[in-house]
Amino acid sequence: MKKTTGTGKAVVYQVFTRLFGNTNTTNKPWGTIEENGVGKLSDFTQKALKEIKGLGVSHIWYTGIPHHALIRDYTAYGISNDDPDIVKGRAGSPYAVKDYYSVNPDLANDPHNRNLEFKELLSRSHKAGLKVIIDIVPNHIARKYEGKNNPKGVVDFGANDNTSVVYDKDNNFYYNPGESFLVPDWRNGYQPLGGENINLADGKFSENPAKWTGNGSRLSKPDFNDWYETVKINYGISPDGHRDFASLPEDFGHKNFSEHFEFWKNKEVPDSWIKFRDIALYWLDVGVDGFRYDMAEMVPVEFWSFMNSSIKMKNPDAFLMAEVYNPQLYRDYIFKGKMDYLYDKVEFYDSLKHIMQGHGWTDHIPVVQNGLMDIEHHMLHFLENHDEQRIACPEFLGNAEKAKPGMVVSATISTSPTMIYFGQEVGEPAAESPGFGSPSRTSIFDYVGVPHFQRWVNNKKFDGGQLSPKEKELRTFYRNLLNFTINSSALMGKYKDIHFYNKDHTEYYNHRVLSFVRWSENEKLIIISNFDAGQTFGFDLKLPREIIREWGLQDSTYQMKDELFKEKELSLFVENQIGHIRIDIQPLESLILSII
Structure with missing residues (x-):
């Protein structure tokens, strides 16, 4: 049963843009660009992009493109200096955007031409066959936002706000009239810039009246653990919860994006809605193919209906993915909010992490998957991103090899996109103490190098020339797996759990093993993963009668090959409409078996 090549799963490669091409290995805590270096847009050469594409990637997510608050003097380029008292780290958080119509000047060889250099990167990415x-970040913006590159007619955030009231529907922010903003008390040994004495690091920032903070804190002096570097955007929800915008009819989850667009067409909406819609449409015009939305559940679903339908009217193929961590909200944000994909963290990732760490049974995975079957295509799978611990760090697994079965399951169990984080494919452990950031997560706040990944960059040859044999083997595993997924018709087809059937009917089948089947008209797959790091399992895996009938198999013998490494060929025996296949699966091994 030979498969035909067709459109398979989407694979997103998240890359922290300013870290990708940085070859500096100093990694001084709180170091400057001169000390620790920084990557540039130009580091994404055709060679680099070809290698990323060759890993089995369809989309590249350039994290940290919009100009955000940072500590570096760009006044020669018409950019004001930011205050260290309201910036996290020296390089700054990419989620404290300072100017939505401009690119982070750190990324440009010539900051005057930063937007042009990004357009050139877009062109190179598209030429390499990658969507961008x-x-x-619609929930919040930098405390010192300055839209100095606004297109004609675009009024800056807060410029027309009535600051004498806490709330007004068309205010962009919430205010504490009569109160001035006070910087938080830094704790846990942190000081702005690690204690470096510069003029602006004085424990003060002028903001009068004080605005509410990005995570919703209403305090004029937010806590250190609040998102104090940002301010909350007002979407027309009053402090007491009243909503000054139309509600979507209950049945609107079943309507398409054009019907959502028509619903909002002649309705008055809060000013912040218009501002963010226009930001998205601007970047679509530049050539971007989609967006990742930060903390989408903190913004009303009606706004997403308005925003995403406007985007889809301009580009029906735009790729829209978002952070939503409350499972009770998933379906509203997918159907009413017209999101394409949501992070599958709280149920799938968290369960898989528990199993990979050796605490949980694989029994939980089919239960989670079955509970999401109506929306499984929309639940984006990952094992790493910039918010999560690196697999290879001691706090997670301490060994990148231990994630292999989890990665196979994550990438093959559903039709949803798969996302990996740059450096994951070579086992980056994020061991540095870079300043504001902390070990276990590659810092998004500091100028740092990424040591294991730098060995793949190999002085910008992008050929893995400095990788260890183990790191090369790991990258080969990811390349084989991801390239198979983007070409597999079965992985865009049907799914059936056979784990519980085998627990009931198969001797020696273990709860550290997981098995399921995927199929399309032209491709039939049996997927088995062993999550145990020390034990080989041998058993007679069985396919139930309903699968044998669904696949149209007769009582006979069928040859199967492993699609992951092409080294194994096994035999599937069908007798009395029950399938039998002898499996001997090594520690941390996975098999993706297809009928030849």
Whole structure:
């Protein structure tokens, strides 16, 4: 049963843009660009992009493109200096955007031409066959936002706000009239810039009246653990919860994006809605193919209906993915909010992490998957991103090899996109103490190098020339797996759990093993993963009668090959409409068996 090549799963490669091409290995805590270096847009050469594409990637998410608050003097380029008292780290958080119509000047060889250099990167990415995703952070913006590159007619955030009231529908922010903003008390040994004495690091920032903070804190002096570097955007929800915008009819989850667009067409909406819609449409015009939305559940679903339908009217193929961590909200944000994909963290990732760490049974995975079957295509799978611990760090697994079965399951169990984070494919452990950031997560706040990944960059040859044999083997595993997924018709087809059937009917089948089947008209797959790091399992895996009938198999013998490494060929025996296949699966091994 030979498969035919067709459109398979989407694979997103998240890359922290300013870290990708940085070859500096100093990694001084709180170091400057001169000390620790920084990557540039130009580091994404055709060679680099070809290698990323060759890993089995369809979309590249350039994290940290919009200009965000940072500590570096760009006044020669018409950019004001930012205050260290309201910036996290020296390089700054990419989620404290300072100017939505401009590119982070750190990324440009010539900051005057930073937007042009990004357009050139877009062109190179598209030429390499990659779709491009960038961030939009609709819930909050930098405390010192300055839209100095606004297109004609675009009024800056807060410029027309009535600051004498806490709330007004068309205010972009919430205010504490009569109160001035006070910087938080830094704790846990942190000081702005690690204690470096510069003029602006004085424990003060002028903001009068004080605005509410990005995570919703209403305090004029937010806590250190609040998102104090940002301010909350007002979407027309009053402090007491009243909503000054139309509600979507209950049945609107079943309507398409054009019907959502028509619903909002002649309705008055809050000013912040218009501002963020226009930001998205601007970047679509630049050539971006989609967006990743930060903390989407903190913004009303009606706004997403308005925003995403406007985007889809301009580009029906735009790739829209978002952070939503409350499972009770998933379906509203997918159907009413017209999101394409949501992070599958709280149920799938968290369960898989528990199993990979040796605490949980694989029994939980089919239960989670079955509970999401109506929306499984929309639940984006990952094992790493910039918010999560690196697999290879001691706090997660301490060994990148231990994630192999989890990665196979994550990438093959559903039709949803798969996302990996740059450096994951070579086992980056994020061991540095870079300043504001902390070990276990590659810092998004500091100028740092990424040591294991730098060995793949190999002085910008992008050929893995400095990787260890183990790191090369790991990258080969990811390349084989991801390239198979983007070409597999079965992985865009049907799914059936056979784990519980085998637990009931198969001797020696273990709860550290997981098995399921995927199929299309032209491709039939049996997928088995062993999550145990020390034990080989041998058993007679069985396919139930309903699968044998669904696949149209007769009582006979069928040859199967492993699609992951092409080294194994096994025999599937069908007798009395029950399938039998002898499996001997090594520690941390996975098999993706297809009928030849």
